Amino acid sequence: MLEWLKEPEINFPEQLQHAGFEHGVCVGQIQAKAGLTQSTVSEYLSILQRAGFIESTRVGQWTYYKRNESAFEALSKLIQSNL
Amino acid sequence: MLEWLKEPEINFPEQLQHAGFEHGVCVGQIQAKAGLTQSTVSEYLSILQRAGFIESTRVGQWTYYKRNESAFEALSKLIQSNL
DNA sequence: CAAATATATCGACTTTTCCCGATATACCAA
DNA sequence: TTGGTATATCGGGAAAAGTCGATATATTTG
Known part of the structure; x- marks a missing residue:
């Protein structure tokens, strides 16, 4: 899912x-x-959100999720420096 | 454990x-x-080894494990580029 | 307000992971 | 070769994660 959200235009053409x-x-x-x-997808997305990897925006009855790139940067650097 | 192995002198003074x-x-x-x-530690170390994060060297009856830094570099870069 | 739609939450079940004791294997020393 | 020490492997029980259906909540539309 995280990879899909990197290129929404390509992976979710329906939504356009x-x-x-x-x-x-x-x-x-x-x-x-x-x-x-x-239910599974909803829960999964909320876990990713709590972890900081995605952000949600509620628009009407829809909840949109998009990546929070800074979290990936931070994880990458954390592995480099702390692990 | 992976963090411990970054500084063996500090974390394992006994062995010196x-x-x-x-x-x-x-x-x-x-x-x-x-x-x-x-048994738990042995299994854990062998998993980390199969994953490429540590390397083992058998010396007599002892098995020594040390970090494989390049694996951490690779993981960090993988997160940057692919995830 | 009522019905329809999108998403979130809950409880239960299944699968996977964690961790242990027991045992096997490898090596060393007497 | 026998006993001692270090590590590896195996089988099972406990804990955690994954997934589902049912239901609750929120929003829009008529």
Whole structure:
């Protein structure tokens, strides 16, 4: 999922028509692609969010998730320096 | 454990008298510091070895483990570029 | 407000991981 | 070769993570 969210235009072409990608990708799109149930995907995304890897934006009935690149940078540096 | 192996002199002073650190630290020393059973530590180290993060050298009845820094570099870069 | 849609949360079940004791293997010393 | 020490492997029970269906919450539309 994290890799998918790197290139929303390529991985979620469906969404382009309904909304842009400025807030990220909505749960339903990710769920469809993942092939897991709605509840599983929702929980998974919320875990990633708590961990800081993605950010959510609620727009109407949709919740959009997008990557927080700085968290990946930080993880990469953490491995370099602390691990 | 991976952090401990970054500075063997500091984290495993006991071993200094018996052997140097050129081959790393032996399982017994790591086990004592970890506070886990011998079997658990042995298995854990072998997993880290299979994953490429540490290397082992057998010297007599002892197996010494030391870090493989290039694996950490690679992981850090992988997160930067692929994730 | 009622129905429809999108997402979040809950409880239960399954799968995986963690950790242990027991035992096997390898090496050394007498 | 026998006994002692260090490590590895095996089998099983406990803990954690993954996944689901059912249900709750939030929002939009009529």
